[in-house]
């Protein structure tokens with residue numbers, strides 16, 4: 001069952017230099033119990049896509065979409081009150097930086113129970129029990145005593161577990177994790193990813209995991225959307241993307257992956273990301289693409305293949321190129 | 326919190342002691358008090374007599390210690406001009422100035438904080454412009470001129486408020502507005518910038534992502550953190566207002582400590598001047614101490630410092 005279907009999401013940001021089209025017609029689907037990864041370089045619009053879905057955009061940003069269907073509701077038509085009823089309740093957010101995502105002035109217990117108390121209107125005691133259960137579940141010891149602590153008294157890893165527990169308080173149907181491990185060291189990263197995966201399986205929740213680390217995607221995601229300069233350039237089942245990437249950008253990213261076999265020869269995509277200000281015609285990647293030709297300046301068709309693998313490129317099938325590299 | 330409390334208390338005590346040393350020795354360094362007190366046309370014998378009577382001929386350190394010892398018991402000596410105990414003068418005058426200062430501070434906080442918050446929540450809106458104008462006006466307008474304008478309007482054209490005296494609360498309305506408005510720009514700009522910064526913080530986004538009402542996010546999550554610098558500046562502003570009240574008190578003929586300071590300085594009434602400097606500084610130190618406590622109560626991160 002499709003729980004989330006985003007169609008043609010656009011996000012424009014007013015800047016001093018003109019309108020920045022940060023997200024340019026993104027389509028995204030999440031099935032119940034599925035983990036979808038969004039990958040792409042910094043600034044390609046991953047976070048804005050996620051925030052746009054919840055209406056949590058900066059003041060200067062303007063969102064438009066044909067449809068954002070979430071559990072039989074169209075979020076583009078939802079009122080502010082309806083959206084607030086969904087946020088934190090049906091959709092839980094795990095933020096990037098655990099050091100700044102928690103309010104320094106309130107205790108862990110207060111911040112954990114706040115949303116639950118608001119949505120469920122239960123007794124504080126029940127919310128506290130739920131918080132303790134989740135803290136235990138996320139591997140935090142002495143959970144009860146943590147509740148009276150303040151964020152500055154805890155390490156980054158602990159705080160990220162708390163942020164995760166906070167997102168799970170109301171048993172959301174969809175969990176959005178925006179680079180949940182970027183700020184953490186490698187051993188903690190692996191633990192946190194495992195934790196998200198376990199809880200997701202346990203709760204049968206849908207997950208959108210945002211990252212620029214293909215290793216994370218390979219480990220976590222059932223399907224992947226690769227973003228470049230505000231567009232999804234390629235999407236499909238993880239195994240299909242890794243085994244037979246079609247878009248030159250995806251191919252480039254994969255060759256950048258630190259791989260034990262290719263140690264010391266880290267691939268790099270030469271060139272820079274094009275400006276997001278103003279309209280654009282043709283393929284966004286053509287300035288860096290080794291296969292760019294004249295047709296890349298015109299509108300790009302989307303190729304689809306059985307199994308839900310799709311990509312935007314003038315070259316219909318890149319399989320030959322992949323084999324070569 | 327208890328450790329923090331005693332640390333700060335100890336610090337406040339040290340600062341107070343330092344202030345007492347400074348206020349004593351600096352006033353002495355300003356000139357021979359006996360000559361100043363004797364006035365023009367005094368003979369050498371007169372000056373010698375004063376020196377003897379007030380103990381100015383003793384070693385300075387001895388004088389300081391006995392002055393401090395007496396001051397601790399509330400005895401600041403006798404005013405050489407008013408011929409009254411200084412402590413009596415101060416207990417008559419201080420309540421007026423403190424009353425004015427406190428009401429001015431409350432006035433400026435009530436004006437500046439909501440305006441600064443609204444301006445931050447709606448940047449570049451009409452309310453933001455109004456807030457900016459209020460602030461620029463407050464900074465550009467000399468307060469004696471503002472005081473005179475108020476007197477012209479509310480005492481002369483429409484005589485609704487008395488222009489001078491300190492018998493009842495109506496006498497304090499205009500002085501409060503003038504003095505309070507003086508502190509408004511600083512408090513408002515700090516509130517606005519603090520709030521703008523906090524509203525961009527990640528934890529505000531986290532709070533919105535929980536789905537709690539916007540008003541709750543604003544009041545609970547944003548305001549508490551935005552108000553921290555305001556608490557500190559408010560105590561500093563209160564100190565300025567105590568100083569600034571000299572002008573306001575003389576315009577509105579409020580017989581407060583500011584006016585007493587002015588009179589005693591011009592009459593070289595050393596015991597009185599010394600006592601006023603000490604007491605105003607102590608109030609200032611005390612205020613900063615209270616501001617520290619309030620901030621520690623608001624922000625758990627400060628408590629361990």
Ligand SMILES: Nc1ncnc2c1ncn2[C@@H]1O[C@H](COP(=O)(O)OP(=O)(O)OP(=O)(O)O)[C@@H](O)[C@H]1O
Pocket residue numbers: 013015020022040041042043044045046047048049058060212276
């Ligand atoms: N408040 C804002 N004002 C102006 N531009 C913004 C704002 N927020 C985002 N952008 C721009 O929108 C683009 C997409 O931002 P977004 O945060 O979605 O990137 P991202 O893919 O999440 O990157 P990262 O991996 O660094 O988190 C970026 O180019 C960024 O500069």
Ligand SMILES: [Mg+2]
Pocket residue numbers: 046047048178
């Ligand atoms: Mg991001």
